Amino acid sequence: MRLPPIPTSEELLNKAFSRARKAASAARTSRIPSQKKAKTIEIIRIQTACNIIKDKLKLIIERTPDIESLPEFYQDYIDVTVGIDPLKKSLGAINWAAGIISQLEREYRRRITKSRPSLASSIRKEAYGRISSVIKKIGDDLDFLDFTRNKLKNMPTVDFDAFTVVIAGFPNVGKSTILRRLTGAKPKVAEYPFTTKGIQIGYLEMKWNKIQVIDTPGLLDRPIDEMNNIELKAMVALENLADIILFIFDASETCGYPMESQYNLFKDLKRIFRIPFICVFNKIDLIENIKYIKKYTIKVEDPILISALEDEGVSRLIKRLEGLHEKKARKTFQHAGKKKING
Ligand SMILES: Nc1nc2c(ncn2[C@@H]2O[C@H](COP(=O)(O)OP(=O)(O)OP(=O)(O)O)[C@@H](O)[C@H]2O)c(=O)[nH]1
Ligand SMILES: [Mg+2]
Missing domain, CATH: 1.20.120.1190 (Four Helix Bundle (Hemerythrin (Met), subunit A))
Incomplete structure (x- = not known):
């Protein structure tokens, strides 16, 4: 604005x-x-x-x-x-x-x-x-x-018609690194929490279409009325823009927050936002014993394990996003068709 x-x-x-x-x-x-x-x-x-x-x-x-x-x-x-x-x-x-x-x-x-x-x-x-x-x-x-x-001045310009994925998770888990991997956007990435203070947008270009990917500031596992204004910006994007939420876990816990807290935040968001979630376990390059995170991966539907840094598993994530986008586009198309037939 x-x-x-x-x-x-x-x-x-x-x-x-x-x-x-x-x-x-x-x-x-x-x-x-x-x-x-x-x-x-x-x-x-x-x-x-x-x-x-x-x-x-x-x-x-x-x-x-x-x-x-x-x-x-x-x-x-x-x-x-x-x-x-x-x-x-x-x-x-x-x-x-x-x-x-x-x-x-x-x-x-x-x-x-x-x-x-x-x-x-x-x-x-x-x-x-x-x-x-x-x-x-x-x-x-x-x-x-x-x-x-x-x-x-830097209020993001949102495409309200595009299929939109909002990335969420604790601070420092690799959200902005993932935005970089998925899109041409170049958000700041750093090894400390709350690097991202606003909303950043990139586009994952596909053959015929594009997916809008939105990176948000990190959230802590705490009630909304205790959140600061930076965290609230993430909530505003999740509330108003997301077709899907991409929830990022830092499986290595090097972000500084234990898996248990990250999982609690995931459960909180799931309760608040009743839309599809994709759970991504990031930084698997740092994990020696994958069994450690199994306790959490089995609790969520279709987890995707990646290393955004080493570009491992990212293509699987892109395929999943494209699949969901297609599914939604088909639904919208059918709905529009039915409307037309019914007058
Ligand atoms: N080893 C490893 N490091 C990673 C990976 N993904 C991100 N990082 C590192 O983790 C740190 C945080 O990454 P960011 O992308 O800034 O994390 P963020 O979630 O956007 O952080 P905030 O904006 O502060 O919430 C950086 O030092 C990244 O290089 C990964 O897959 N493996
Ligand atoms: Mg960030």
Whole structure:
């Protein structure tokens, strides 16, 4: 999501007043009758300053997408990233300020028009004082919108029509390495947990089609209300985007988390998300005794053992994904056909 550049309150006021000064000096050299000039100049200053401010505030409001009309995934993403309520509150404050600035402009123009020329300058100064105080009041809101702009700059662009696989698991189990193996995406991979802090997308290209593969931040085995905002981003992707969940176990436990905790997380997710899962046991290159993980592989349906690092078993995983995609495509096709036949 792209928000327009957001100035600080100080930047906005400086720009408005300096433009106003320039406009006034242009008027000073023009051929306005001198008794009228003082008043006209002060009115120009107020109008110019107010217009600059109003235009900028309106631009911010117009260019910010209407949050409620965004797909649910983006709404949830924005909510866990910056919070929808504070965002709405800040946009509301910007709107309020734009309205007040319009009112002030009208009020002070009228007052100067009716005043004696010698008072015009002091009335304009009073107007400037009130304009400044309104803009300073929304200083925190402008700062918050700037923070939002930075946070949402890299909001992922999701293909909502594509068949989508979301990769999930504990931190450091090899999720991003698997995304790299499956797709052309190049997410950061590192030997410490919580390397991935956002949602990363790649595409597994097939002959006629593609599968969207989404890598998520690691999840810990804990209730949703104890999750941090990074973990919640993973939950948002699982909730809104996944046709299938690719659950990754680190069979070597070198990620730093025991198999038992990883299995508990798997059970939790299975309970929450009622869609197909594929269980992948990764890092088998590091396992000396495969019996050790048997306790877990027998508990899940059709486990796939791989080493993402050494590209072992990955082609089997790809075949499984393609198979599931085909199955879903056939179902959708049949469903559409039936609909057509039934009118
Ligand atoms: N030996 C071995 N190491 C692997 C394998 N897959 C990944 N790794 C290593 O495990 C570490 C973590 O890999 P990542 O792909 O960053 O793991 P992640 O699950 O995305 O981690 P977070 O983003 O922090 O949740 C890296 O040092 C990888 O090189 C594997 O199959 N075998
Ligand atoms: Mg990662």
